[in-house]
Amino acid sequence: MNEMIDNFNLKKWITITIFLISKFFLFFILLIILELIFNKSIRFIGKKIVISTNFHWYNILYENKVFDSLAHCFTLFIGFIFISIFFENYPTIIFYIKKIFDIVFVLIILQFLIRVINSIMKITTNENNHQTIAVRSFFQLLKIIFIIFCVLVIISILTKNDIITVLTSLGAITAIVILVFRDIILGFVSGVQMSSTKMIKVGDWIGIHKYNIEGTVREINLTSAKIENFDKTITSVPTYDLISTAVTNFEVMRKKNIRRIKKSILFNIQSFYFCNSDKLENFKNFYLIKNYIYKKKKEIEIFNKKKNIDLTLDINGRRLTNLGLFRQYALEYLYQHPKISQSETLMVRYLDPTPYGLPIELYCFTKTSESIKYEEIQASVFDHLLTASKEFDLKVTQVTYSSNF
Incomplete structure (x- = not known):
């Protein structure tokens, strides 16, 4: 055992180890000092350039720490030169430290490129x-390519x-x-x-x-x-x-400050009928369709008289219906509504009949695209028309669901 200890020369190895640790410590202290010097210097120079050239991108470059990455590059470059000076008698250590420096340098360059790209992207990006x-x-994509290349x-x-x-x-x-x-x-x-x-x-x-x-x-x-x-x-x-x-x-609607209403009311077909003279006289009291009834009644009378049609049966000839009058009433109501756009498409139309009844669809645009105001306008329109449909003896379809417990 004594011979092995003598051959190993323990004191010598301990001395060398302490010496190398001291060198590594001093080397890292040097790197830290260089980092502080270059960091402060590059930021100071960058700020002077910005002030003298009215360069408004400094804040973005500063926020993305581009100058920090640039300082790292100079620090590594100077540190790479000092490796041979600090560890001149240890070629193996120099070899591995240089390899580590090469890898770190690649990572710093990648960091610098990514930060520059982020800065340019923020500068050139215009959300409109x-x-x-x-x-x-x-x-x-450029960042991904750089990362793959550095790997x-x-x-x-x-x-x-x-x-x-x-x-x-x-x-x-x-x-x-x-x-x-x-x-x-x-x-x-x-x-x-x-x-x-x-x-x-x-x-x-x-x-x-x-x-x-x-x-x-x-x-x-x-x-x-x-x-x-x-x-x-x-x-x-x-x-x-x-x-x-x-x-x-929907951006076009928001730019025009309009929003579409496209909803339907489902009516029970059993509530539809032809209007006789008494009903028409009653409906004439409705302001919105008063002129329409007068015009249509005159037109229909001329047509039926010209064709010599027997009007004892309701189905003969042309007649107004309560559903048709309601559709016209709804159309006139939309035309007169102050918050419904008159420059866009506006119509009240029949959709295909369903097993539950006949849908009448309102298709128009409000004069605002704000959700709250839009919903208020839409609600007021349907509140009125759903209630007004009773005046025309129309029944809105209600599907009743039964539950078995």
């Missing part, structure tokens, strides 16, 4: 421009192979790479298409029937789109779905 989507998609460079450093050899060896798994990045590729293509066709942009009010969601687009990135619903919840959908599925864009 359709090109925003393409810019975001392009920069996000390949690190693999090249660790395996002592050049980058071409690493790329060649990865050629066999191209299909797997494409599969992994399928959503990213589709998202990039979708962003370009949306930008070129000006279909959707950030801030648009859209509805996606596939997911039964409706709200405002808050973000469109490479893989997903974030939509803020009217209840303030956030829904994320794949970016590709914005061009592959049916999407309704």
Whole structure:
């Protein structure tokens, strides 16, 4: 044992270990000092340049810590030179430290590029421009490419192979790479298409029937789109779905400050009838259709007299019906409503009969796109028409559901 200890020369190794630890400690202290010096210097120089050139991007570059990454690069460069000075008698240590520095340098360059891209994206992004989507998609794709390239460079450093050899060896798994990045590729293509066709942009009010969601687009990135619903919840959908599925864009209505009403009232067919003279006299008291009844009654009398029609039967000739008069009343009511747009499509029409009755649909636009005001206008219209239908002896269909307990 004594011979082994003598051969090992324990005191010598302890001395060397302490000496190397001291050198490493001093080396790291030097790196920290260099980092502080370069960080302060680069920020100071950058600020002076901004002041002298009226460069307004300094705050964005500062927020994204671009100057910090630049300072790291200078620190690593000077530190790389000092490696040989600090560890000149230890070639193995120099070799491994330089390899670590190479990897760290690649990571710092990647960090610098990503921060620069984030800054440029923030500067060039304009939420009211359709090109925003393409810019975001392009920069996000660029970041992914840089990350992949840096990973390949690190693999090249660790395996002592050049980058071409690493790329060649990865050629066999191209299909797997494409599969992994399928959503990213589709998202990039979708962003370009949306930008070129000006279909959707950030801030648009859209509805996606596939997911039964409706709200405002808050973000469109490479893989997903974030939509803020009217209840303030956030829904994320794949970016590709914005061009592959049916999407309704309501932004035109919001720009025009209008919003569509498209709802129907279902009437019981058993309540429909031809109007006789007494009924017409009663309906003439309704202000909105008074002139219409007078005009139509005269027109029908001339027609029936000309055709010499036997009017003893209600079915013979032309006659007004309570349903037809109500439809005209609803139309006139919309024409006279101060909060219904008269410059857009406005009609009251019959839909296809159903087993539950005949729907009459109101199709018009309000003069506001604000949800609360829109709902108030829509409610007031239907409150009035549903109640007014009783005056025409019409019955609104009510389906009664029975439960067996």
